[in-house]
Amino acid sequence: MDGNGRWATARGLPRFAGHRAGAEAAKRTVRAASDLGIRYLTLFSFSSENWKRPWTEIEQLMELLRRYLRSEIAELYEEGVRLRVIGDRESLAPDIVRLVEEAEATTRDNDRLTLIMALSYGSRQELTAAARDLARDAAAGRLDPETIDERLLASRLWTADLPDPDLLIRTSGEMRISNFLLWQLAYAEFVFTDRLWPDFGRDDLLAAIDEFGRRERRFGAAVSAG
Structure with a gap:
């Protein structure tokens, strides 16, 4: 979700005004995703x-x-949205960790939309933690290294119980992954837009989904000549 600072600068406002507007864009996008029947939405909130x-x-x-x-958890609960947070919680203040845990517990049984907030998240950090976890088990004799495969590694990621993304949307003209879900995005489609995140809304989400619908997803397989 890029462009908060540029949005504010273009209007002669402090950067924090851009972040506030970005938070409103996030709320709009969550509502739109829920209305459109999207089951999983991940927001890269803080890297x-x-x-x-x-x-x-x-x-x-x-x-x-x-x-x-x-302020928003009660509304998420009423809308049937489940909140999940992925990332390094040890870097967060204790009161924020408590709020996260309370929000996750409150919305645990909701199933209309799972909203994943990537918070203090870095994909290299996630992969390193998974590798370290597997190495500990192997060193302790709980795991035969020869049994480590893609499925087992994926089971140690913070997204272990979540499906891989189908679509990545990046705003403000940026065209890079920036350490986001490197493993999980292996076969995702990418859509880039020049729209600054605070201006992003339902129409932009629909446009990205429409573009996604026109893609031919081959997952590495060749296209049949027939």
């Missing part, structure tokens, strides 16, 4: 690299997250 930003900006983003977790 492991984002901790390198100025501390004042980080504090503002964390406070925005606190407000979201306090």
Whole structure:
């Protein structure tokens, strides 16, 4: 979800105004996804690299997250949305971890839409943690290294109980993955848009889905000449 800062700068506003507008865009997108029957939506909310930003900006983003977790969970629950958070929770403040856990528990049984928030998330970090987990089991004799395959590695990822994404949408003209779901995006379709994230809405989501529908997904297989 890129472009919050540029959106604010273009309007002569502080960066935090862009982040607030980005939060509103996230709420619009969640509602639209739910209305359209999408079952899983992942939002890259805060990356492991984002901790390198100025501390004042980080504090503002964390406070925005606190407000979201306090004010929106009741609505998510009423709308049948389940919240899941993936990422390194040890890097988060204890009160935020508590709010996350409460939100996940409150919405656990909802099944209309699963909203996955990637928070303090980095895919290389996730893969490293999975490899370390497997190595510990192998060193302790609980696992034969020869049995490690794609399925077993995937079972140690933070997304172990979630399907791989079909579609990645990246806003604001950026055309890179930026350490996001590197394993899980192996066969996803990518759609790039110049729209800044705070301006993103239902029509943009529909346009991306329409583009996705025109793609021929081959998953590495050759196209039949017949």
